[in-house]
Amino acid sequence: MRLTRLSLRNYRVYEEQLDLELPAGLVGIYGPNGAGKSCLIESVRFCLWGKSRTGNTDVRTTGVGADCVVEVEFEHEGHLYAVRRMLTGINATPKAAALADGKQVAEGPRDVGRYVQSILGMDDAAFRASVFAEQKQLAAFSVQTPERRRELVLRLLGITPLDKARDEARRDARAAAEQHDQLRGLLPDREALTEDRAAAER
Template sequence: MHITELRLHGFKSFVDPARAPIERGLTGVVGPNGCGKSNLLEAVRWVMGATSAKSMRAADMDDVIFSGSAGRPSREHAEVTLFLADAAGRAPAPFNKEDLLEVTRRIRRGLGSTYRINGKEVRAKDVQLLFADAATGANSPALVRQGQISELIAAKPQNRRRILEDAAGIAGLHARRHEADLKLKAAETNLTRLDEVLAEIEAQAASLKKQARQAERYRGLAQTLRETEALLLHRRWTEARERQAEAQTALREAERATAQAASEASAAERAAEEKREALAPLREEEAIAAAVLRRLEGVRVGLERDLAEAVGAIERCDAEARRARDEADRLNALKQDAQTALAQL
């Protein structure tokens, strides 16, 4: 697997799209100071997954975006694409069957970086492992930057060991080992958590067993309750049937009594009709008798009036008779007095 081409757009001094083909063998970049030769090497490091802004000679990763000049405005994003050939069987899944790989890193100001391999978005770790398996990468000593020779001379044994591991092509194995260690630690953490979860589950299981026993007891009581309710409902149903039979008997008796009453009412209606027919002559007689009574009543009133007049006349006669007697008594008294006087004479 080897690099065939490097494309840049908005990366540091490469404000316009630029293309740098890399042929087999030795490819040299020649130019005056400040023309961007080091920026090409840093672009290769950056697209390989570099995470240190210091290694990019920048204070912040956003500083790799073209910041503008006197005649050109600043850019809001930068993009670097690296083309790889003869990659079949050497790239990680799902790209291990691809012969040509196109690795792209794009950064937007304030939003961070995104990686793509053959147009498919991937993680930064996937890109770093891709180049680590090829015994290279952003931090590979094969990419010598400015001042790195003096750093290698004064390097610590650990850094020299890393250089030897990169030269031996086992840096990718160490990266995978580190990733495997992280996964192992994560698995151990998960196992510890699993033990805690199992303890919680056991406690819950004990509680569930208790609840199951209670539920079983509840089912037994519920079955007994259902049986009792069924017996009670059957008893009520039996009593209702008995009351229904009694009610039907009473209904039949009531129907017979109703029929008898209807028959008696019909007979009474016929008798009343006969009475009404016999009542017509009586009403005529009553009317005649009432007329006679009214006439007699008029006669009675006249007689009572005559009687009252006669009584008044009798009372007047009695009064006159009393006055006559009184006058006769007075005259007799005068007569006696006269006789007495005559006798004395």
């Protein structure tokens, strides 16, 4: 995944329209405290997953009732994706849409989140613990349980499908063994058959 464009309007400290074209390679963001550096990073997570460190009513610029709009464009595995998330109206009603190579593929906050998860292969928790780390939240990965950390690492490395295949193979083997034992139990005793045959021949 490589971010190519970020657009904000009425998002936290960014009341006016902000459009950023992100070049390939390492990108640094610098500025004084309170300038909105963290907000830029947070906006990516908000756009992709609809998640925020505060409620939706606090995401919009303070005192402004206009729509909050965040758009993220990114490249992933040879395709160009665009996600747009909005908070509209007095109640900050969430709306969202996702496009792949210029065609709309998902609409609605939940469906867009599910679609993003399907193409990136990670949910918000995995994204936050690996790709994205909020300021003062670099310990997000370490505070997870050992089993959860293992799950995140396997998912990030793309090993999860192999892990599932291994577990399924083990389940199939156990089921086959149980079926074998059941069928064997239905067969008559070999020694008893031999004795019956001998008795019949006498």
